[in-house]
Amino acid sequence: MKYIISLFFLIISFSSFSQYKYLKDSSYTSPFNYLSGATSINSGQFWDEDEFRIPIGFQFWLFNEPIDSLTIFSGNIITSNPDPDNAQYLNCIVANGSDLIDRDTSMNGSLSPISRQVTGTAPNRICKIEWRNAGFYNAIDLGEYADSINFQIWLYETSNIIEAHFGNSYQISNNSLLFDDGPGVWFGAIDSLSLMTSDSRISYFFTGNPSSPTLDSAFSFANMIAPPGVNGIPTSGMVYRLTPKAQGAVNTGYSQSFEQEPYLINYFNEYRLIKIDFFENENTPYSIYDLNGKIVKEGSLSKGLNLVHTDAFASGMYLLKIHSNIQKESFKFIK
Template identity: 30%
Template sequence: MKHFYKIYERSKKYFKLTLGAALLAVSPGVNAQVSAYAFTQSTGTYTPIIGTVLDAATGNTSATNLNSNVYPLSLPCNFNFNGTSYNSLNVSTNGFITFGTIAPGTIVTTPISGSAAYDGAISVFGKDLSSVFDIGGSTGDISWEVTGTAPNREVVIQWENFRPNSSTSTTTAYTFSFQIRLKETSDIIEMVYNSGGYLVGSSTVSGTAQVGLRGATNVDFNTRLNATTLEFINSTSGTANNSTQAFNTNNTTPGMPAAGLTYTWTPPTCYVPSGLTGTATSNDATISWTASSSAPVGYDIYYSTSNTPPTSSTVPSNPNVPGTSASIGPLAPYTAYYVWVRSNCGAGNTSIWSPQPIQIITQCQPPAILTTNGATFCSAQTATLSATSDPGTTITWYDSATGGNVVGTGPAFTTPPLTNTTPYYVTASTGSRVMTGFTNAVSSSGYTLDAGLLFDVYSPLTIEGVYVYPMGTGAGTVEIALQDGNVSPAVTLQTITVNLTGSGAPHVKTYVPLNFTVVPGNNYKLMMVTRSGDVTGLIRESGSGWGSYPFTAPGLLSITAGNLSGNSPSTSYYYFYDWKVSNICESPRSIVTATLDSNCLSTSEIEMKDQMKIYPNPFKDIITITDIEKVSSIQIVDISGRMIKKINNVSREIDLGDLKSGLYILNLIMKDGSITNVKAIKK
């Protein structure tokens, strides 16, 4: 049975304090700093406390022996953990405490490697534990106490007479005790152990426990490690968030903690900045971040095409940068760079580098439009525009500065008939767009999460989009991620969340725009990582009847296998259909203008003198046109080229009294297909 206990009543004043702590903790863990805590080990004295008991064992069943319980605790003084001040925490019977408004689940046994959303954890012996009741005269409890005086108080949380495992046995019981000590002002953390022994029996208990610190996520960790061949008391620095310390209640190696064994974790004085972001052009990038709480004198930036993290001795690429943004470069086009930043607090005191870099991918180096030539035209006529570009490129014409439609290709473009000055836009590009992957689903079964495809990339490209078949009963969202499958767990490089509509069979093939830019590399993963709403899954192929890998776009990429577990390939499953892949590198759009030429109107007036007459001009209301039988329709255009009136039923006398005073152009559309333009002035 699992329990979550409330051990105190919250007053209105307490609620205000708790709310304040929560607000302070909104974005603390982004600083990801526990990896910078300094570790030391010593042998001291285990001093038991006689304080406030949070809970005690009342029996030897799983419901009564302090198995899987969590207790919220309000602190009498603030404690700064990982750069954030807290006045409350949660205590787990499973050998750890956590910070933040989100408490751990009662069954959490991996407080450091777990993905629970608390702000941070301190784990003195993190695993599934329980206590004893009246065995050999001993009963277990969890208690806490404040020692010392402000501003040098200590908050002590104590696990007394706990087994190193979860058990209800009354014939074998080994117990030991341990504490977490939180020091006011210095914010130093101590873990202090007492030796243990058998209350009854002698059966060996062995296993592993997570010991160390975790930040806001399990990416930020500081752990201890010893295998079964190394004594518990001789642990080394952990190498992963799931590093553990092995123990054995009978064998000397690895043994159990010795009496007075003390682990001390000292926080840094210079904190790393958070919120690192970046945007890139083809040859440089702008990097920005959120200021460190340490108020450093500046920041150091390091960037590389390798994702090998810098060390404390690595020379920064950009040292001691003021402010919270900087430009880096020059950079190579269409290349992935990894960027780290650290605080420089002066006098050689620096923070650690960002625990996780950001990846920026510079844009391609596009070809250039070399020359452009606009053209003039008479109203209702076409214009021919032209452009030249670098050799071997494709010239494309658009009707808008961004987005819009492709209206032509090639060095010359003839517009449709125009009545006013009109801008067009031209680009030069290289590359092409191709489709690859399995085309259409033949399966009717699907999957839910954490599955996708493995693929290799041979040259820089953009995955513009893929097709999926959503399953479900209505609207929902799906998050699709591009990941690096060369590391475990895979690192997410880019993500997008899209709105989809799930349905039953026949499922609807739906396009999902991705626009993931990818540089050459192996073992990329395209994965569905989350979903919500009424989308229950996506269709996938299984077995061998659907086809086989690889699916290749020559020179661009190869889809090599499915992926179900870890980074392991699977040839039985297929996900994501009809990939749209592009390596098009396009220049910015250059404006080319088709300009209305008002001078050609006078020529039309001269040419029509012998054909027909329009009078009076200037006119007041009525205008008369001779030889009206030659005219099919009339367009009235103002001086800006905007058509404001069209007359289809023409007559010799035309009433234009509704026009405002000014100059107008009458486009006479003749029955033989020609167009005559006349200027007329309304009084």
């Protein structure tokens, strides 16, 4: 049996978007320059759903995780996990949000090189990852081969800043086709994405006008009508930046965090919501008690995402008990 329990004391409803808490955003313009003398990632070979494991060249903090290497999968998703297809949770960077593919439809070589380069000197190096002349699978699948995009992801040593740099693009097909019914390019970062439920601790993404975007956040993608993103493809020279508010620190943004199999528990003092991802088919009752032993709330957990609101609770300590037929578990939390 596995519960993944995160305690969020959230003022807004779970399904809505919220202002970001632990990353801040900015955007600016800077001439886009292709990498010169970079190391090939795809080694001149056609790529589609391939996975590439690459070194960063220095230690980088992705949320509360120190990493020195990355995996690129699904064309443009970057994660620290060496085996993302079998991972339960992923910290990841969404570089583009589309299903990208090499434009060499003969599959005999590559017309869309992916490369890597580290510039600068310690402790201020930058790891740059470039997608050049990348194609869009959805368009190519319908016989439209002209659409292409050029962009880079920059990871900064010490500051742990993440940037997306956009170059020239060529677009024939509409945004809905290229970006899987989304409005356009999706650049952002996701803390602890569950591949089973599409939920996360927190997810950040740029939205709105691609020339002056805003940063939004969400906890779940399961109930979204369409994927997030800016409206269209940013023009050449646009740069989107994510800067951690607390850099290089364990438990960034969390008041308390620890793991104990089979649980992952996180406390956020700002929120008024308990989020429970439940991975058993059985319906399991739960109860919440105050310090006097009085039941203040009870209900039943079903498989998938469960939300328990605590807005009506008085300030104090509470005990959440999960009454499983297999094992009974208790968790203390403070509102």
